[in-house]
Amino acid sequence: MRTLCLMLLVALAGCDDAGDAGDAGEITLDFGRADAAPDGGVDAGRADAARADAAPPDAAADADTPDADAPDEGAPDAASPDMGPPPPPDHPLDALPEVPFAGPYGTRTLAVHAGTNWAATGLYLRAGQSASITAEGRWQVGRSFVGPAGNPALGQERGCDKGGLVARVGLRFEDAITCIGAAGEIVAPRDGAVYVGMIASTDLGEAYGDRLQLDGYLDVTVTSDGATAPLVRVRDLDVGALAAIESGVVELVGDHVIVATTVAEVERDAETVVAALGTLDAIWETEEALRGQGPFRGQRVRFVEDETIVEFAYMLAGNPIRCAPDLLHGGPDQRILRAGEPRTDIWGFAHELGHVFSFANGTWVFQYNNVEVFPNIFTINVLQTLGREAFQPNIETYCDGRAAWMADGDYPTFKADPFLQLCFLMDFTAAYGWEFWQAFYGIIDETPNEQIPVGGNPEHANTWGFLRDAFSQAAGEDVTPIFEAWRVPLP
Numbered sequence: 001m002r003t004l005c006l007m008l009l010v011a012l013a014g015c016d017d018a019g020d021a022g023d024a025g026e027i028t029l030d031f032g033r034a035d036a037a038p039d040g041g042v043d044a045g046r047a048d049a050a051r052a053d054a055a056p057p058d059a060a061a062d063a064d065t066p067d068a069d070a071p072d073e074g075a076p077d078a079a080s081p082d083m084g085p086p087p088p089p090d091h092p093l094d095a096l097p098e099v100p101f102a103g104p105y106g107t108r109t110l111a112v113h114a115g116t117n118w119a120a121t122g123l124y125l126r127a128g129q130s131a132s133i134t135a136e137g138r139w140q141v142g143r144s145f146v147g148p149a150g151n152p153a154l155g156q157e158r159g160c161d162k163g164g165l166v167a168r169v170g171l172r173f174e175d176a177i178t179c180i181g182a183a184g185e186i187v188a189p190r191d192g193a194v195y196v197g198m199i200a201s202t203d204l205g206e207a208y209g210d211r212l213q214l215d216g217y218l219d220v221t222v223t224s225d226g227a228t229a230p231l232v233r234v235r236d237l238d239v240g241a242l243a244a245i246e247s248g249v250v251e252l253v254g255d256h257v258i259v260a261t262t263v264a265e266v267e268r269d270a271e272t273v274v275a276a277l278g279t280l281d282a283i284w285e286t287e288e289a290l291r292g293q294g295p296f297r298g299q300r301v302r303f304v305e306d307e308t309i310v311e312f313a314y315m316l317a318g319n320p321i322r323c324a325p326d327l328l329h330g331g332p333d334q335r336i337l338r339a340g341e342p343r344t345d346i347w348g349f350a351h352e353l354g355h356v357f358s359f360a361n362g363t364w365v366f367q368y369n370n371v372e373v374f375p376n377i378f379t380i381n382v383l384q385t386l387g388r389e390a391f392q393p394n395i396e397t398y399c400d401g402r403a404a405w406m407a408d409g410d411y412p413t414f415k416a417d418p419f420l421q422l423c424f425l426m427d428f429t430a431a432y433g434w435e436f437w438q439a440f441y442g443i444i445d446e447t448p449n450e451q452i453p454v455g456g457n458p459e460h461a462n463t464w465g466f467l468r469d470a471f472s473q474a475a476g477e478d479v480t481p482i483f484e485a486w487r488v489p490l491p
């Protein structure tokens with residue numbers, strides 16, 4: 001099963017260097033270069049911005065809870081199931097426009113937050129169809145205000161001034177974007193749903209938290225005679241009614257995730273679709289409990305099909321999480337709309353979410369030695385918590401290389417093998433419990449990337465030294481003996 005795992009593990013890594021998809025160690029090094037590329041302002045204060053903006057949107061929910069005095073008035077017993085908490089509020093960064101199942105789309109105005117990882121407009125265009133888009137308001141890049149046109153002083157991305165409003169058809173990785181600014185038009189290069197947002201970095205950069213330092217809303221008005229791409233809440237789902245959707249596409253909206261799919265796929269998996277979204281939400285909630293906060297400031301995380309990634313990856317972390325077509329349309333043990341079924345392989349879904357949770361506050365340099373290791377801490381925790389260890393082959397094999405490494409393995413083997421490193425990390429779980437990781441990520445939340453050392457001898461031994469110190473703090477005792485037992489280099 002290693003072959004399948006490594007395909008999954010390529011995920012975030014492969015996108016930076018398609019040619020080296022199988023070499024996790026090589027890819028990891030490229031990440032530093034990729035992240036260093038954005039203009040100078042991006043990295044400064046990233047972690048602080050994340051914390052400042054990470055406050056959960058609970059105020060509205062609290063206002064809606066029943067009056068605390070109510071039990072005195074003879075209200076039903078608080079233990080009654082009817083007195084449960086209200087459903088979670090929508091996150092203010094989510095864009096969930098309500099559109100009819102059939103067009104024409106007409107004219108709609110949406111509030112688009114700069115931090116939103118691509119706001120759905122609810123519009124679906126066929127190739128050659130167009131939409132006109134206007135925008136007003138100001139949003140923020142770090143401490144700088146920008147209008148809808150952005151600011152050329154921030155640089156350009158894919159031909160558009162950074163900080164500006166752009167539109168795209170579909171969410172293919174690093175696909176073309178159309179510069180909109182205060183007013184513009186998008187002509188669809190292919191059939192697909194239309195998304196808008198501030199352009200501030202690459203799609204890869206967004207996976208690393210580049211949107212955490214963006215703020216403010218624009219009012220964006222979209223006009224088109226195209227069809228619609230409806231968003232349907234899974235708790236309101238009536239599969240039979242979806243046949244009325246003219247475009248044949250739909251986004252299923254859970255509490256924490258969105259699955260962009262087709263009506264045909266929902267109809268095929270009508271028996272399992274609700275449980276599937278429930279499982280994906282449960283994965284998100286389990287990982288949030290371990291991490292202490294949600295990624296992308298609590299936005300829902302969207303899963304989309306992207307056939308352009310298959311030459312270098314099976315899935316690609318970020319928001320959206322990009323998936324090979326088989327994950328939408330493939331076998332019964334693969335399909336995302338069967339994620340709740342015991343035999344469906346959910347390792348990849350949990351792993352990709354593990355990437356974005358592990359980067360939740362924008363701090364990622366602690367993963368410099370192999371970015372594919374830490375996400376699987378989340379994966380294993382999810383499989384145990386949800387009782388899904390059966391039929392997930394990696395859970396049985398990830399420590400298979402342990403004895404050979406302990407006997408006489410060389411360090412490059414350890415550095416390149418995410419499962420061997422996972423086996424090492426899981427020794428800390430065994431010694432200190434899952435609380436160890438909660439404590440560790442509490443430390444990460446207080447540590448900006450700039451404070452994490454790289455370099456050393458062998459390469460990046462200094463980063464292992466940082467982890468040794470952070471792990472010791474999380475464990476409440478010196479964990480150097482575990483590092484030494486595993487022969488992990490320290491500065």
Ligand SMILES: [Zn+2]
Nearest residue numbers: 009010011012
């Ligand atoms: Zn990965």
